[in-house]
Amino acid sequence: MLQNFIIYIGSGTAVTVSVTLAALPMGIVLGLSFALLHIYGGKWLSRLMTVYSTLMRGVPPIVLLFILYFIIAGSINISPFWAGSIALGWVSSAYQMEIFRGALLSVGGGQMLAARAIGMSRWTAVRYVVLPQALRLAIPPWSNEVSIVLKDSSLVYALGVPEILRRAQQLSATTQQPFLAYGTAALIYFILVFTTNRLLDHLEQRTRLPAQL
């Protein structure tokens, strides 16, 4: 029974981590692009991004996950794992957009002004002056988003992806030890979230500028 436990929970953990690792880069790329479009993309793009963000963040992730899953799975032939991961990344992109937008705004117009004053183009200024500062500022809220994505990855359970929770359910059925099975699932999540937080705290300290508050 113990061996069963380890195999099931171990493979579930691997799937959970994979889903999170697949969803996160997508969330970063989309989120950062949307944030840049929102701030530097002109009036119409900016409005469009506001609407996108409001709509995405106003609906429960599980509902969006279902909608996106059915859209993705209906149009291309793709496994639940990938459909779930893409959907999860997509949902996260709206939240990450707000994180990056907040960081870009708090770097402020003064930095842009100073960069333009020495003859940089708008894009060069964003690339070499604003972004390096904004990305550092974004680390604490972004770390928080990482643990949210990690926890939300449990939602792909509903799509039949064999992540930790699904494995716990199977274990519970075979061993008749529901408390042990789900308790272990909770413990694994706690360890994952805890370790991730520690790692990202470390990253934040490493990248911090001297005397930056």
Added chain:
Amino acid sequence: MSDWLDFFWRSIPVFLNGLWVTLELTAVGLIVGFGLGLAAALGRVYGSPWVRRICIAYIEIFRGTPLLVQLFLIYYGFPGIGITLSRMMSAYLTLGLNSGAYQAEYLRGAIMAVSEGQMMAGRSIGLSRLASIRYVILPQALRLVIPSWSNEPILLLKSTAVAFLIAVPDLMTKAKLIAARTYDPIGTYLAVAVVYLVIVGLLNEVMKALERRLRIPGLEIESHKP
């Protein structure tokens, strides 16, 4: 087309039914969570070392694990140790415990933002520690917490959606039923998304109004260290 329309009309009461359960889950979770959160926040700030440790453990465990896992542990797992709760009770309890951990952190932030000097001023006119917390610290902290706390009803409303995975008859459960009948999951879930959006929008307005109503001149979160 007329078939579809007919079905649409007939689904409205079903949706409303589910919506009511969703709102019920949100309200109960919010109230239970507020009580737990306030107790945990006070315990974490003012408690003895052991009380503090217990409060931290509660807060960290419920913030560090997915709501869905907590829900399954309570609904499917607890019967294994002799505690059997109905679907609704399990959902209420999980949402309350989960929201309580998050509310505790908002409240703790607000309590700590009320400067230590306020406690000293309270004590200086002869109020006891408890009376100072009640008449001086809490009235300020509860106002200061509103801007950060006002996200919680919306977050919680969105969180309740996972309760359909233990078949609580909420909006999502009804949607699943209707989707199975219409073979149109995308349309159905889009409709559900719109319902959630409307409620979230309304809640947002209510919270803004609340913030305006309870404002006190000069009382905002600011770090005036003693």
Added chain:
Amino acid sequence: MDQPILKATGLSKKYGDNVVFHNIDIAVEQGDIIVIIGPSGTGKSTLLRCLNLLTKADSGKIWLDGTEITAPGHSEDEVRQHIGMVFQNFLLFNHLTALGNVMLGLTKVRHLPREQAREKALSELNRVGLADRAGHYPGQLSGGQQQRVAIARALAMDPRVMLFDEPTSALDPELIGEVLEVMRQLAMQKMTMLVVTHEMGFAREVANRIIFMEKGSIVEEGAPNELFLRPKFERTREFLWKITELYGHKKE
């Protein structure tokens, strides 16, 4: 005078290895107005806080009206009702109006009925010249007004003695006068006061006794004229030189 209102003997306090003050004896008689002067960081503020038990002294005893308040089992809350305290940074209750600030102790500590508490609070606000600001929140008052409300809040408890912890040092220069004026009036009404301040003009004019503290102990004490004109110790003289250079002679 039979016994001092407030008396402390052998009072010591340290934080870790850092001695804040050591072996302080102090006695405040009825009607005394004692000003404590000395360089910053010599434990004057901590001494005041220890006297009304807001900070616990490491050793030493304190008596209020002949009763030892440092004795085990004695209620701190009871003690603080009788010792008024005014803080450097006012510390008004930010969620209450000026009136509410003065009323809170009356309703929640002395359990007066609301109407009676209101009346008393208004008369205390009147005493500091702020009856017309009763409905204002701290955020709507100037620093000087806030400090006067804080004085009214302490007075409302009918304290036996008032402790002032640098009441004007957080104020803009133009607002200092109004607070000192209120304190001067209290002195004329024979309120017993223990004041930590750098306002030498006030000390000279109002105090009947000056205590000079340095590095956690009392260097010398005496009547203002004596201490200001003929200080016995070199350290006192040096401090007085520095402070007059810094603050200049008070323009009256």
